Amino acid sequence: MTSKPTLDDGLRARKRAATQAGLEQAALALALEHGYENVTVDMICDAGMVSQRTFFNYFGTKEGAFLGTPPPMPADAELARFVRGGGADVLGDLVGLITAALVDQEPDPGILRSRRMLIERTPELLGRENTRITELEESLTLLVLERFRTQGRSEEFTPGLEDEARMAVTLAGSVMRFSMQKWFTGGFTGSPGELLRHSIALARRIAAAGNEAPPS
Amino acid sequence: MTSKPTLDDGLRARKRAATQAGLEQAALALALEHGYENVTVDMICDAGMVSQRTFFNYFGTKEGAFLGTPPPMPADAELARFVRGGGADVLGDLVGLITAALVDQEPDPGILRSRRMLIERTPELLGRENTRITELEESLTLLVLERFRTQGRSEEFTPGLEDEARMAVTLAGSVMRFSMQKWFTGGFTGSPGELLRHSIALARRIAAAGNEAPPS
């Protein structure tokens, strides 16, 4: 039952990958030209030379072809490092973790960039993308909890530990969304790493403001 | 052409409101019983005794009937107060602003609560709700900028001012999402106001952590 590695390099797998890539590219190109709403699934199928049914076998939904492969969950190695190697900077480490996952998800920066452009200008896709991030947050929260425990913080002694984990993840998500938007629309001049550090610093500063002077 | 106040109290308007409320309640009740996915628009129409076409005249989309009236944009008075009366606590003030808008949007807490429950357990609705928040953030960002300018901070002297506004709004959105979820699922024992303060404090604490001790 376990001895069927399902070759990644057979003719079968190669064709599959080609078809999928073709459909994704076609979808992206069509949407950038005509706008997401004006692209029908049938158009994409024509361009990719498959039946509509096959399209749905691949992506399940129209949006799927535009958003790319679903959940950018980090690799185990990264996860372990995050859980064990972490210091006090949960926020920074989380952002780094998510970023790494996003990067090795789609090697082609060109695709990635046009995809982001499309998403940014299409409310429906933007919403769906945010939903994905939210779903990802679910599992990240567990990770953070794990990390907290590794650091010796138990739920018994800190009642709000789970809340703290969830909030940390939520904040990280905010930083990611902010950075993405700035990167793909605002024309940030600098490396992604800089941008992320900049975003985090900004978040810290704003969160801190108003802390010393509580309202009347 | 512009001088038609469209009475809010005529028989017409009352009927309208009744129909809409009826449909919303029916939708909510049906979804809580059968699950969102298993409720068809036709079912809601039957329960509300209107044609399908009328349903879409009211809500435009199936989700609309479940999410309630679209954008909880604050009243002008609140807005003015936010822009002018603000101190350094942008985050807190923003959260207060959004909360106020949400509250006087739906006077009935029962409806509000069951709606939240449904949304929370329905990924599709959750996503759509997030999209709404995102759209709202667009205009809130402008507000924050306005406030900054009122406080004498000009874009000329602080290049990142727009970024700062957007980040503030994004963070406020995070706090709101966190609070909502905690309130409607986690069973928070206390007043909404307390919960919000708690959330903000938590966000501040996490953002601050790791600030003093940069990674090696």
Added chain:
DNA sequence: CGTCCTGCGTGCAGCTACTGTAAATTTATT
């Protein structure tokens, strides 16, 4: 009161996303 007008509800025809099913085609295995 009667009349006109305008807003609103409705039926209908049609498009698009999406799914189940079973047959046809292609690739892998022996």
Added chain:
DNA sequence: AATAAATTTACAGTAGCTGCACGCAGGACG
């Protein structure tokens, strides 16, 4: 080459959603 397993496809059907044109009732006006 024969068989098995994986994919693709055609076909039919459901559900969300829209444009259009008709009819009726609420409301303004004389």
